[in-house]
Amino acid sequence: MIPSTVPPKYKITIDHDKCILCGRCAKECAWDAIRKSKDKIITYDNRCGSCFRCASMCPRDAITIIENPSQGRKHPVWTPEARQDVLNQANSGCILLSGMGNAKDYPIYYDNIVLDACQVTNPSIDPLREPMELRTYIGSKPEKLEFEYIEEEIDGKKVKKSKLKTKIAPNLKLDTPIMIGHMSYGAISLNSHKAMAKAVKRCGTFMGTGEGGLHRDLYEYSDNIITQVASGRFGVNSEYLSKGAAIEIKIGQGAKPGIGGHLPGEKVSAEVSMTRMIPEGSDAISPAPHHDIYSIEDLAQLVRSLKEATRWKLPVFVKISAVHNVAAIANGIATSDADAVVIDGFKGGTGAAPKVFRDNVGIPIEVAISAVDDRLREQGNRNKVSIIASGGIRNSADVFKSIALGADAVYIGTAAMIAMGCTVCGRCYGGKCCWGIATQRADLVERLEIEEAADRVSNLIGAWTHEIKELLGAAGINSIESLRGNRDRLRGIGLNEVELKALGLKQAGL
């Protein structure tokens, strides 16, 4: 017999002295890793993804999930994971599917960048007493402002009044430079969408719909919604386009650069089918290219077609994944009437991606931001587009560093999901998320309490916003505008000369 599996990755241990056989764990596990027989709880370790739902819900704290120490022979190259992948593919002959973000141990440049703080020469500012300006406008800015002067008579006196002559392009007004990126209804549940919509409204910011259309229940949040148009054009009609405050064209995604999206038919429930406008149970395929885009000029055509459809009232973003020629692409986008370029780094999350892409394709967001910011400045195009960075933003320091590297704002994704209870088990594509987030199964969706989740997401964004104010104050800056592209506020540590050059940073101590 040829083995089909290595020993299970996780081991579920039930403390039978504590267990009261209530069976809650078995009910909570959608993966059938735990079952209750008459007088025993039985575990199936090979089905466990360590989502911790069972352990969290156990009234007696009787469940422990650990990495299985019994993994066969230890080998530095042929790890259990490498062996399991080979076995899975030997069994199926198929592409390995995975969820969440890149799971390989690449350097995280954010962690090798330190922030600057002020002392006496340039005193720090106390954000508790003094206003800190975090307001961010996403969109195209004019090169210069022109005014015209009109003479008016007020109370018999001739008064010269100035009037702005320059036409300002539509911009999004953000109270904090943190938005929630695009996760589609279909990939995640309606309750998750509702919770995030409530949160962004409270925080004065925005969330993306993803490429799955917009459920009618979210129409009331349209002032805080960015709609997305992907190659599959799911759920796209003129009503949908008018229900957002901005439109985003998705070209690429950090977790899977160069390939399209694919929502398996199992997740296309009646409600999802209505929102995407496709039959129930059929696959929703967004292939890699937009088939009306074969050049930058074609991309400009799509940007302009969306602007025409919304009568040039909404800003249009273009999302690309961070790849080595990202700066050239972004510069092309800047010349296309687009208002912002979204760059998604290779640590970005996803509901489903081929594992080989998730773990191996793309470049880190940190270097992509500086490359794009530099190129746009060189070409005199920086004012034409805003830069939104995403893909692996974990805390307020990452936000701060992204902006100092050159971004206008960031999208968060996984962080918002974790705030709602996601445990990063990485099995989103399975459709059985025990926390009610990445699932369409009604009984599981119900598990996510909308109000509580909304509170937690808005708490997170609020807390980061406070921290950013403190960091700004410490840097002696009172406005986020002054931080943008201000790489002198950052220093590299533990990076080599080439890496420092790519990031545009000085070494700590210099």
Added chain:
Amino acid sequence: MSKEVTIDTSGIYYKELNEQINEIIKDNPDLERITLNNVLGQRFIGNGISKNNLTIVINGIPGGDLAMFMKGPRVEVYGNADHAPGNTLDEGKVIIHGSSGDATGHSMRGGSVYVQGSVGYRSGIHMKEYKGKTPVLVIGETAGDFLGEYMAGGIIINLNIQSEDTEFVKNSMLGTGIHGGVIYIRGKVNESQLGVAADIKEFKKEDLEKITYYIEDYCNEFNYSDEIKNKLLNSNYTKIAPISSRPFKKLYTPDIR
């Protein structure tokens, strides 16, 4: 308040023209017909317009993405059209008295596009349907390769009027990635001309019933004689439909780590 408006579009930039059309529609709620003369490459005509009982007549050659996201109106083009007329069309009818470019009917989700001449590559790509909304693309002459690529719903009818229905058509990669909807081709198709996920199915009586209305309507729109109409209705068609609604189901294997 006019029911009919005519615009000479000579030298008007597309943005201004479309703005002008939008303003005219707004100011004239009873408007039934807009005639655009001397159209020369202006893009996005009819883009996002949502209005029933309105006809937009285009004399000349409109630019790309004609009637994109349109909901309701009827657009009649007396001339050729550039790429992707009817892109993401919602409702309404686009009649082209000439040929059209690549990706004609891209992502249509309702309404119909009738082309008297030929269409370019990847026409009918991503067409999809939901419940009562079934988009229809009828092509008079030939279609480029990749007809009905990634098609997820709707009907494409390729009439090949100039050739005999006993001849093999020249298209290749027909219905690549198709997972819904149906393509009817007047003439013969070899299996080697099909794209992945497409299949040749038996053309049955129900299929003829399904397309009869559209063929009759098409012949009326282009003033074809009864003789031609009867010829088209009594022809041999090849029906191309998906192997399954989940063509890529077996492509992936879950990895639990």
